[in-house]
Amino acid sequence: xxxxxxxxxxxxxxxxxxxxxxxxxxxxxxxxxxxxxxxxxxxxxxxxxxxxxxxxxxxxxxxxxxxxxxxxxxxxxxxxxxxxxxxxxxxxxxxxxxxxxxxxxxxxxxxxxxxxxxxxxxxxxxxxxxxxxxxxxxxxxxxxxxxxxxxxxxxxxxxxxxxxxxxxxxxxxxxxxxxxxxxxxxxxxxxxxxxxxxxxxxxxxxxxxxxxxxxxxxxxxxxxxxxxxxxxxxxxxxxxxxxxxxxxxxxxx
Numbered sequence: 001x002x003x004x005x006x007x008x009x010x011x012x013x014x015x016x017x018x019x020x021x022x023x024x025x026x027x028x029x030x031x032x033x034x035x036x037x038x039x040x041x042x043x044x045x046x047x048x049x050x051x052x053x054x055x056x057x058x059x060x061x062x063x064x065x066x067x068x069x070x071x072x073x074x075x076x077x078x079x080x081x082x083x084x085x086x087x088x089x090x091x092x093x094x095x096x097x098x099x100x101x102x103x104x105x106x107x108x109x110x111x112x113x114x115x116x117x118x119x120x121x122x123x124x125x126x127x128x129x130x131x132x133x134x135x136x137x138x139x140x141x142x143x144x145x146x147x148x149x150x151x152x153x154x155x156x157x158x159x160x161x162x163x164x165x166x167x168x169x170x171x172x173x174x175x176x177x178x179x180x181x182x183x184x185x186x187x188x189x190x191x192x193x194x195x196x197x198x199x200x201x202x203x204x205x206x207x208x209x210x211x212x213x214x215x216x217x218x219x220x221x222x223x224x225x226x227x228x229x230x231x232x233x234x235x236x237x238x239x240x241x242x243x244x245x246x247x248x249x250x251x252x253x
Contacts, residue, residue, distance in 0.1 A: 002035070002119040004112065005179060005249075006141035010164070011157055012128035015147045015184035017044045018219055018229075019242075020125035023145075025228035026246035028082035032120040035074070037108070038087035039137050040127040046086040049077040050226030059088040064107045064136070065097050070115050078231060083119075091133070098132050105132070105172055109140035130164060138168045143179035147213075148200065150186045150193040155203060162204075179252060180209040182245070187215050211245040214238060 007020045017040070024034045038045040038060065046053065053059060062068035063085070074083050098104040112122060124137040138144070146161055148154045158181065169176045181204055187193050201208050213219075216238030222229050229239045 002112075002116045002122045003143065004116075004122045004124065004141045005143045005145055006124040006126055006137045007145045007147065008124075008126045008134065008138065008165075009146055009148065009157070009161060010128060010130050010134075011149075014149045015182075015213065015219075016128070017048060017125050018223070019145065019147050019182060019184070019213070019245075020045055020123050021048050021223070021228045022219075022230070022239075022242035023246055023249065024082050024121075024123050025077075025079050025230040026243050027121055027249070028079050029230060030246060030250065031081070033081045033118065035083045035085060035115070035119045035122045036077075037085045037112070037122060037124045037137075039091075039108070039124055039133050040087060041089055041092035041133075042127070043087040043089065043091075044223065045125040046084060046088070047226065048223035049082075049084050049228065051075050051077065051084055051086050052226075053086055053088050057086075057088070059086050059091065061088065061091040061094050063111045064091075064094050070111045074115075077228075079228065095131050095133060098136075105135050105139045108136035112140055135168070135172070138165070138176060139172045141173070142175050143177050145179050145182055145209075147182045147184045149184055150190075150196045152192065152196070154196050155199055158200065158204065178207055179249070181207050182209050182211070182213065184213040185215050186212045209245060209248055211241055211248050213241045213245070216241075 126137045218233040218236035219238035222232035
């Protein structure tokens with residue numbers, strides 16, 4: 001039975017998709033069967049794994065709205081044991097169409113329950129907003145990873161995120177736990193970045209991953225080639241950091 005982990009932050013540009021694809025690739029390389037659910041209509045995780053959907057190919061939208069079987073939609077990545085439930089621009093329409101449906105917050109949960117036993121880990125790459133898609137991702141997850149950029153507003157946003165997760169726990173998913181806050185885009189030469197790291201660890205003790213993800217040109221370039229950092233440049237600092245993060249997640253299991 002898969003552990004379901006949502007990678008979540010209402011803010012864009014913090015490294016959610018990079019984190020989702022990178023963790024998935026390293027967990028698969030370590031012998032785990034992993035499914036990445038691309039819950040973002042921008043479909044960056046889908047293209048970042050080199051999966052190109054034709055316009056008429058069914059995607060996550062058809063599972064959530066039309067009840068299409070998830071197994072019919074899943075695609076293989078270029079890494080053994082690492083699959084993706086792909087997204088496309090049409091998924092944006094689900095936000096509107098789900099509104100009037102019964103159990104609208106649990107559409108993803110109902111779909112993933114059909115395939116949970118096929119995987120060790122299911123990772124959910126959430127969109128950068130708190131709409132119905134993101135709520136679906138939090139309603140099914142057992143744990144949340146919160147990527148946070150090492151910048152000035154990080155602490156402010158984190159407090160709000162913790163409140164949101166508490167709200168979801170109270171109203172929809174009592175099992176939801178925070179696996180960890182992940183500090184991303186860290187530059188050790190930057191004084192502010194070091195202060196942010198110290199402040200986050202001080203304010204959220206026991207909730208912050210030991211692994212910190214550095215700024216890395218390779219991490220930024222890899223998706224453009226439809227590759228994960230493991231495939232693109234496994235000797236880079238970014239790759240090493242995500243490998244350490246995957247190991248840390250396995251230890252926390």
